Amino acid sequence: MAVAFVAAFAVFSTNVNAQTTKWKEDASHSSIGFSVKHLLVSNVKGQFNEYSVSVLSDKSDFSDAKVTVKIKAQSINTDNKQRDEHLRSPDFFEANKFPEIIFVSKKIEKTGNNTFKITGDFTMKGVTKTLTLNGELGGILQKDPWGKTKAGITLIGEVNRFDYGLNWNKAIEAGGFVVSETVKLNIELEIGKEG
Template sequence: MRNLVKVVGVIVLFFGVLNATEFKVDKSHSNVGFSVKHMMISNVKGKFNTYDSKIDFDAKTKKFYALSATIKTNSVDTANEKRDNHLRSADFFYASKFPDMKFVMKSFKLEDDNEGIMIGDLTIRGVTKEVKLEVELNGVIKDFRGETRLGFTLEGEINRKDFGLKWNKALELGGVVVGEKVEIEVEVEAIKK
């Protein structure tokens, strides 16, 4: 009986994967962003301009079967060239030694009709940690060209020091220049291949 349950489970998983469709990110309508405290009083927002990803999604079941991304660390952009160069340096991303950040989904669970939790491995500066991302499914539509589009948002929080991004300076009246917690904010619009 136990073997029968395993076989049925494998069959269900196999047919679910067959229903999954590969989507390609529409970079002109997507954003890989982050936000971090500056001097404890404001938030600096930034993004990465160069990235690639693989998305396998089943629109009927609203389930992700695969999601992976490679992000070029030298493409960091906070709209301030001096700060961006510092972020590319060995104090932060060390882009010359670690040109890629990577995310690989391990699991996805739909919590209600349009929200779920994605667990995956995030690698920054050669350090891999498991992260939890909240997923909001914004919808699947056919556009005016007849292309199927998927929209979703990923949000989460990491501690930058866990990944070796440890640079900081103390402020004279207390606090530090750069907060430890980094908010991940990713907006994706993807087109069915």
């Protein structure tokens, strides 16, 4: 299984100027999740419990945003201890050797009023490839009850785990494999403005 992911991330950006305003994740209202087909008939879901999201942007519409996401591979959680230990092993993430999964944005393209595509370098298990996710800006709240500025972002996409060396599988008699090669990403982010 792979994840993700992911990603995380802001809206709209191709500008390379040095931004000074930082946003970061509100972990209690965010999740980096994934699902994978099991035995061709059902979906197993999981998430990563430890990650950081940094968004640098000086514009109110995030049009100059630069996004970095770092995920701790050891923090994978599918609510099954034995399966999670297997996922951390060399069959999948090899988390002791490759402790971080990293996404760094390179381009953000608007596709609608509040929708966009975010493309960047995604590194997992020592392999870096280009990853594009579909995103939606849920909105920006200038002042929450605690006086903080918040923004909400949803990201969805897919990765092929075989592309990153997560190759474990077993064939089933009906054809196909125990675990699908395609992993669906579902990322919900609430980010807060720093300072």
